[in-house]
Amino acid sequence: MNARWLAGKLGAAALTLAFVLVFNFFLFRGLGDPTTQLARLPQSNPEEIEQLRAEYGLDKPLLGQFTDYAGDTLTLELGVSQRTREPVWEEIKDAIPWTLLLVGTGTLIATLVGAWMGVKAATKRGTRTDDGLLGFSLFTYASPEYWIGIILILVFAVAIPIFPAGQQVTPGAEFSSWFAEAMDVLDHLVLPVTAMTFLILGQYFLIMRSSMVDVLTEDFVTVKRATGLPWHRVVSKHAVPNALLPLVTIAAIQFGLVAGGAITIETLFSWPGLGELSYNAIADKDFPMLQGTFLVFSVGVIVANLLADCLYFFLDPRVQAR
Amino acid sequence: MSSLLEVSDLHVHANGRAIVDGVDLVIDRGEALGLAGESGCGKTTTALALMKLLPGGMSQSGTISLRPPGLEDQINIERRTERGMRFVRWRHISLVFQGAMNSLDPVQRIDAQFAEAIALHAPSAASQEIAERTAELLETVGLTPGIGRRYPHQLSGGQRQRVMIGLALACRPSLVIADEPTTALDVVMQAQVLQLLERLREELGLSLILISHDLGVLAETCDRIAVMYAGRIVESGPVRTVFENPQHPYTKRLLETLPVIGGERRLAAAIPGAPPHPGEPPQGCRFRPRCPYATDRCLEDPLLRTLAPGHAAACHFAPWSEWPEVEQPAAAASEADG
Amino acid sequence: MTGARARELLLGTWRGRVALAVLGLFILMAIFGEAIAPDDPDASSLDTLAPPSSEHWLGTTESGADVLSQILAGARVSIVVGFAAAAISAVIGAAVGLLSGYFGGWTDRILDGLDTWFLVIPTLPLMIVLSSLLEPSLGVLILVIGITSWAGTGRIVRSQVLTLRERSFVERARALGASHWYILRTHIFPNALPLIFANTVLIVAVAILSESALAFLGLGDPTQISWGTMLENAFSAGAPSAEAWWYVIPPGLCISLLVLSVSILGYLFEEYVNPRLLEHEA
Numbered sequence: 001m002n003a004r005w006l007a008g009k010l011g012a013a014a015l016t017l018a019f020v021l022v023f024n025f026f027l028f029r030g031l032g033d034p035t036t037q038l039a040r041l042p043q044s045n046p047e048e049i050e051q052l053r054a055e056y057g058l059d060k061p062l063l064g065q066f067t068d069y070a071g072d073t074l075t076l077e078l079g080v081s082q083r084t085r086e087p088v089w090e091e092i093k094d095a096i097p098w099t100l101l102l103v104g105t106g107t108l109i110a111t112l113v114g115a116w117m118g119v120k121a122a123t124k125r126g127t128r129t130d131d132g133l134l135g136f137s138l139f140t141y142a143s144p145e146y147w148i149g150i151i152l153i154l155v156f157a158v159a160i161p162i163f164p165a166g167q168q169v170t171p172g173a174e175f176s177s178w179f180a181e182a183m184d185v186l187d188h189l190v191l192p193v194t195a196m197t198f199l200i201l202g203q204y205f206l207i208m209r210s211s212m213v214d215v216l217t218e219d220f221v222t223v224k225r226a227t228g229l230p231w232h233r234v235v236s237k238h239a240v241p242n243a244l245l246p247l248v249t250i251a252a253i254q255f256g257l258v259a260g261g262a263i264t265i266e267t268l269f270s271w272p273g274l275g276e277l278s279y280n281a282i283a284d285k286d287f288p289m290l291q292g293t294f295l296v297f298s299v300g301v302i303v304a305n306l307l308a309d310c311l312y313f314f315l316d317p318r319v320q321a322r
Numbered sequence: 323m324s325s326l327l328e329v330s331d332l333h334v335h336a337n338g339r340a341i342v343d344g345v346d347l348v349i350d351r352g353e354a355l356g357l358a359g360e361s362g363c364g365k366t367t368t369a370l371a372l373m374k375l376l377p378g379g380m381s382q383s384g385t386i387s388l389r390p391p392g393l394e395d396q397i398n399i400e401r402r403t404e405r406g407m408r409f410v411r412w413r414h415i416s417l418v419f420q421g422a423m424n425s426l427d428p429v430q431r432i433d434a435q436f437a438e439a440i441a442l443h444a445p446s447a448a449s450q451e452i453a454e455r456t457a458e459l460l461e462t463v464g465l466t467p468g469i470g471r472r473y474p475h476q477l478s479g480g481q482r483q484r485v486m487i488g489l490a491l492a493c494r495p496s497l498v499i500a501d502e503p504t505t506a507l508d509v510v511m512q513a514q515v516l517q518l519l520e521r522l523r524e525e526l527g528l529s530l531i532l533i534s535h536d537l538g539v540l541a542e543t544c545d546r547i548a549v550m551y552a553g554r555i556v557e558s559g560p561v562r563t564v565f566e567n568p569q570h571p572y573t574k575r576l577l578e579t580l581p582v583i584g585g586e587r588r589l590a591a592a593i594p595g596a597p598p599h600p601g602e603p604p605q606g607c608r609f610r611p612r613c614p615y616a617t618d619r620c621l622e623d624p625l626l627r628t629l630a631p632g633h634a635a636a637c638h639f640a641p642w643s644e645w646p647e648v649e650q651p652a653a654a655a656s657e658a659d660g
Numbered sequence: 661m662t663g664a665r666a667r668e669l670l671l672g673t674w675r676g677r678v679a680l681a682v683l684g685l686f687i688l689m690a691i692f693g694e695a696i697a698p699d700d701p702d703a704s705s706l707d708t709l710a711p712p713s714s715e716h717w718l719g720t721t722e723s724g725a726d727v728l729s730q731i732l733a734g735a736r737v738s739i740v741v742g743f744a745a746a747a748i749s750a751v752i753g754a755a756v757g758l759l760s761g762y763f764g765g766w767t768d769r770i771l772d773g774l775d776t777w778f779l780v781i782p783t784l785p786l787m788i789v790l791s792s793l794l795e796p797s798l799g800v801l802i803l804v805i806g807i808t809s810w811a812g813t814g815r816i817v818r819s820q821v822l823t824l825r826e827r828s829f830v831e832r833a834r835a836l837g838a839s840h841w842y843i844l845r846t847h848i849f850p851n852a853l854p855l856i857f858a859n860t861v862l863i864v865a866v867a868i869l870s871e872s873a874l875a876f877l878g879l880g881d882p883t884q885i886s887w888g889t890m891l892e893n894a895f896s897a898g899a900p901s902a903e904a905w906w907y908v909i910p911p912g913l914c915i916s917l918l919v920l921s922v923s924i925l926g927y928l929f930e931e932y933v934n935p936r937l938l939e940h941e942a
């Protein structure tokens with residue numbers, strides 16, 4: 001049961017990934033291979049272009065090209081950046097940890113704060129607290145995360161200079177210890193993470209609130225209260241764990257939103273992650289890099305979904321029976 | 323006073339509407355009282371009010387006095403705070419709901435649910451003692467101790483119902499309130515659960531309040547029965563007396579919905595119409611709009627009157643020695659009322 | 661969408677009235693904004709990044725243009741792209757949902773698989789990849805957002821069609837010899853329409869946010885002013901460092917208010933649709 005379930009999920013993930021490869025391949029080759037872009041340049045030389053085509057394997061039949069592409073991708077041969085002439089994978093490899101740091105911290109805080117707010121609003125349903133929290137969440141959901149980011153910079157990095165306005169470390173600074181450097185990174189992390197948190201906080205709050213409201217109507221809550229358990233324990237020990245289950249499932253659907261937020265926020269804060277790489281690639285029409293970052297974002301979201309599924313399996317005994 | 327529970331003038335309001343509008347109950351030690359009526363008449367709300375478990379938007383008034391055996395002073399439930407109620411709940415009064423899927427915490431093992439309830443009222447108990455008590459309770463309700471390791475969804479409906487009963491007995495209360503304990507079960511299971519309740523009542527000297535819309539169930543298990551309509555009790559008395567000689571038109575109509583083996587072959591007539599909305603009781607007797615015997619006299623509110631020792635009814639024309647003929651609605655559907 | 665209940669929800673509730681009013685205001689801005697703007701939004705002057713004054717109520721941009729005028733002119737892009745992209749998304753989503761739900765089998769497997777894929781794949785990166793291949797313009801924006809935002813609608817419609825398909829009126833129609841297309845057109849589609857509509861209103865909100873994000877990243881239409889491009893310009897011109905709050909706050913605030921009002925209306929429509937769904941079940 002466990003193994004078969006896992007195999008099923010992995011299979012679905014692999015299929016999704018395969019589709020990403022197909023999509024990527026046809027998008028860029030189909031809409032005109034890189035050499036036609038080059039051919040538009042005035043200094044283009046037809047012989048050089050032929051050579052490039054052979055080099056890129058563009059003279060092979062389509063299926064052959066695709067298998068080459070798939071094979072390359074799976075061995076992390078993602079091509080060369082048209083901008084920097086460096087291998088795409090090298091740059092992506094260095095960027096991934098920074099994006100993970102931003103996205104991971106943001107998700108963690110948003111989950112904790114959003115869930116807490118959700119419980120508060122559900123237990124005080126209909127009161128001003130509830131209305132206030134709802135209004136706040138709706139507003140943060142409707143607000144572009146980069147706009148909130150800009151305001152954060154304006155207020156907390158310029159007007160009242162507590163935090164740095166960008167990048168991940170103070171440029172040119174020397175650090176006496178690993179710890180001191182970590183502190184510096186943390187200092188730079190605060191504003192971008194705040195912007196990221198605002199992006200997803202609203203959704204997590206709404207889901208948790210709705211989930212809690214449903215759970216609180218269940219008979220077992222009345223029964224637990226009837227056994228003499230104090231209300232706050234009924235909520236924390238019984239209602240919340242049950243309410244968290246839908247949160248895990250639905251939060252998984254938000255991962256795409258998080259990926260998008262990473263792009264805009266990293267751009268804003270010059271944070272050296274995948275988002276910034278994507279942004280630079282847009283400006284330079286660096287297609288290998290765009291393909292590469294899109295691929296990695298997709299893989300990231302697929303993996304995150306898989307992890308969420310596993311977490312849910314672990315938390316809900318009813319799923320384990322299947 | 324040998325009565326275990328005395329409820330006087332119980333009212334429950336929600337949004338300014340009266341859901342329970344003046345209910346009096348007396349339950350003796352070891353007695354089983356049945357509370358009958360259509361859904362929405364206030365039976366479950368009454369039960370919750372007894373343990374002060376009403377949801378936030380509702381308020382209650384009236385006195386509820388509990389005299390558990392072995393306790394010197396009576397417990398005045400209406401005066402207890404939420405914190406104070408924690409020592410009354412489960413220890414003196416407990417609750418059995420329908421064993422539906424979500425009457426038990428779905429992510430908690432059965433033995434943990436028992437342990438939690440036991441430990442709450444016996445904080446110094448060792449885990450060994452708790453485990454033993456849990457096994458004992460499971461055995462009492464006819465389940466193997468192995469059930470403890472399972473989760474609620476792994477149990478059948480009948481097993482879950484037994485778990486709920488076992489759980490309710492965990493702290494040896496003197497009163498158990500069972501709200502529709504057999505509704506979700508098939509006939510065979512129903513019989514088994516009722517037999518179990520009956521046996522436990524005898525062995526442990528429990529008092530029972532059994533709530534059901536199914537008169538058949540109440541007839542089997544209860545000593546006395548109270549029929550509720552629109553938030554009030556319209557008839558109460560010993561089960562045999564009320565069933566053989568109902569003194570309120572509503573009770574009579576309810577009894578008519580029960581098929582009788584060997585009786586006339588006819589479709590059970592549903593009572594036409596519907597109970598009044600809580601905020602808009604009709605003038606006078608609440609059953610008047612649906613009562614085939616209503617006259618202008620019924621515009622005056624009939625009070626619950628004692629007709630014979632232990633038997634009371636709220637109808638101007640009680641005692642009824644015989645029931646006049648009335649037109650049965652033609653080809654009535656055989657759906658159960660409510 | 662007719663009926664007393666729709667009117668009741670929209671005009672009867674406080675949130676409905678406010679949301680409708682705000683949306684109406686922005687639509688008016690989209691139509692008349694540029695006409696009533698005090699200055700030409702593109703006009704530059706020497707008065708760069710100046711705080712609000714009697715001459716420029718919301719101050720000026722980095723090239724001396726009037727911020728208020730740009731705000732008024734920018735409404736058009738958000739409204740047009742938002743509604744047009746949502747319309748495309750609605751058509752694709754409805755088509756996919758109807759076909760996959762009604763025909764089942766391989767049609768369903770393929771279409772639903774496609775739907776799932778679009779749901780899983782991160783939307784903004786996908787939009788970026790698609791728009792970067794084409795020359796930026798309003799049309800491209802509308803197209804790209806439209807073809808990447810339909811998956812949610814598709815799923816919801818499919819689910820409803822699955823329920824509707826089993827209804828007795830469908831069986832009766834088939835027994836009478838009606839073709840699949842007839843049934844889809846006369847029975848299934850009209851019943852799914854309220855749901856499609858309610859869901860699409862919420863997609864408008866998503867589309868507006870998507871357009872702004874793409875504009876902020878430089879993928880907007882360079883010939884048009886939008887609130888997103890205003891934020892892009894503000895940022896690259898160093899408005900935060902210059903503490904030019906008058907340039908930074910209004911565009912984002914407008915996006916938020918527009919998205920908020922559309923979202924509230926969307927939720928109200930959903931409320932309207934859901935009880936009716938239950939009625940049909942009875």
